[in-house]
Amino acid sequence: MLSYAPARRSGSGRTPGPFDLPHPDKPADMKAPFLPWASIAVALATAIGMVAAGAGPILAVSVLILWLGTLWLSRPEPQISAPPREEGSVSRQTMIDLVEPFSVPVLMLDEQRIAAANAAARDALGPHIVGQDARVALRHPEAITLLDRPSGSALVRGLTGARSIWQVSRVSIDQRYSLIEMVNRTAEADISRAHTDFVANASHELRTPLASIIGYIETLSDPDAKIDAVTSARFHATVLRESKRLQSLVEDLMSLSRIEAEKHELPRERIDLAQLAASICGEVQATVGDARVTCETVDAVVIGDRQQLDQIIRNLIDNALKYGDPKTAVDVRVAKAGNSAVLSVVDHGEGIHPDHIPYLTRRFYRTDPGRSRAAGGTGLGLAIVKHIVERHRGQLDITSKLGEGTTVTVRIALAVTADKELS
Numbered sequence: 001m002l003s004y005a006p007a008r009r010s011g012s013g014r015t016p017g018p019f020d021l022p023h024p025d026k027p028a029d030m031k032a033p034f035l036p037w038a039s040i041a042v043a044l045a046t047a048i049g050m051v052a053a054g055a056g057p058i059l060a061v062s063v064l065i066l067w068l069g070t071l072w073l074s075r076p077e078p079q080i081s082a083p084p085r086e087e088g089s090v091s092r093q094t095m096i097d098l099v100e101p102f103s104v105p106v107l108m109l110d111e112q113r114i115a116a117a118n119a120a121a122r123d124a125l126g127p128h129i130v131g132q133d134a135r136v137a138l139r140h141p142e143a144i145t146l147l148d149r150p151s152g153s154a155l156v157r158g159l160t161g162a163r164s165i166w167q168v169s170r171v172s173i174d175q176r177y178s179l180i181e182m183v184n185r186t187a188e189a190d191i192s193r194a195h196t197d198f199v200a201n202a203s204h205e206l207r208t209p210l211a212s213i214i215g216y217i218e219t220l221s222d223p224d225a226k227i228d229a230v231t232s233a234r235f236h237a238t239v240l241r242e243s244k245r246l247q248s249l250v251e252d253l254m255s256l257s258r259i260e261a262e263k264h265e266l267p268r269e270r271i272d273l274a275q276l277a278a279s280i281c282g283e284v285q286a287t288v289g290d291a292r293v294t295c296e297t298v299d300a301v302v303i304g305d306r307q308q309l310d311q312i313i314r315n316l317i318d319n320a321l322k323y324g325d326p327k328t329a330v331d332v333r334v335a336k337a338g339n340s341a342v343l344s345v346v347d348h349g350e351g352i353h354p355d356h357i358p359y360l361t362r363r364f365y366r367t368d369p370g371r372s373r374a375a376g377g378t379g380l381g382l383a384i385v386k387h388i389v390e391r392h393r394g395q396l397d398i399t400s401k402l403g404e405g406t407t408v409t410v411r412i413a414l415a416v417t418a419d420k421e422l423s
Helices: 037-052 057-073 092-099 119-125 134-138 141-147 186-221 229-261 273-288 306-323 369-374 381-391 415-422
Strands: 106-110 113-117 152-157 165-172 177-184 269-272 293-297 301-304 330-337 340-347 395-401 405-413
Touching: 037 057, 092 106, 092 113, 106 119, 106 134, 113 119, 113 134, 119 177, 134 141, 141 152, 141 165, 165 186, 186 229, 229 381, 269 273, 269 306, 273 293, 273 301, 273 306, 273 330, 273 340, 301 306, 301 405, 301 415, 306 330, 306 340, 306 381, 306 405, 381 395, 381 405
Parallel strands: 293 330
Antiparallel strands: 106 113, 106 177, 152 165, 165 177, 269 301, 330 340, 340 405, 395 405
């Protein structure tokens, strides 16, 4: 149904009449009025004929006026043209330019063919997909099923890799064009899997010493058990050892949790790494002997968290003493290399097979679980070191050669460089 807008006023200030011609500079709002020229001509001819036949002029004029009035009253209503409706659509090139900067992959489909793909989509699926049939480019049953529907979403696994997970959504623009949005859910799935594995591993690590403690305590508390003094002392020693192991595990878990909670907060304290390393080496030498630890340092001031840097040095020295050759010394060095302070801890033990090195910083990962537990390790030492180094925007490197030993190197920006980055 057409709606009539209020009449507009012309330049003279009056409301235009039905027979006013449109202004030459403005579009007409209505069609030109319809005039029945043939009927008017018949009316004039009739009036003239009446006069010629002897009728009075007044009667002829009266009939003419009445006839013209009848024609006026029976005229059709003026047809007002509706203004063109704004569709609000955009061109294909505008749509392509709109989706190009999106950070997630977006495809523009012309029916089932890929008319355009933004940079993220070309990186994920390859530049060759433009012009391809979308069913060939996506090549997955779930995605193909989605393409048979005008809109919807589907979870597609293995689209860009064996473990990749993508949330693919389709939205129709009109009967011809539609958009495909792809959101990578792989990282979320990996995080969820890592949390599940962590809970499972932590539960296992906690349960093992608890089971040992409970078993020995139940035996010692059994009134019917005939336990001699030597066996009782050995049981008590085992309970004490497992309790300390449990305590260490809980402390490491809490420490790891604190470090992860602070990982986005940059430390701002100026610390002399050489002085800190020398102090810790002196404490360790007082416990295990001077021959077991050597320390070589040069002045190297960094921006860091004193407690966490202390923890790095102690964890690395502790690991080297546990798994290195007990007949050789653990070497602790602090040096400078360019704009970085370099902390290295070297043991001369059996070394680590190259297959294990990429996984050493995983939580609870052990190359020899039995030996690690016997030495009192929790499996979290290097994981803690890695997270502390990441918080300090540093770099952790582990190199090892079988039969020669292992070197763990930590690089942290010197204070001058770190101050520039912070500012």
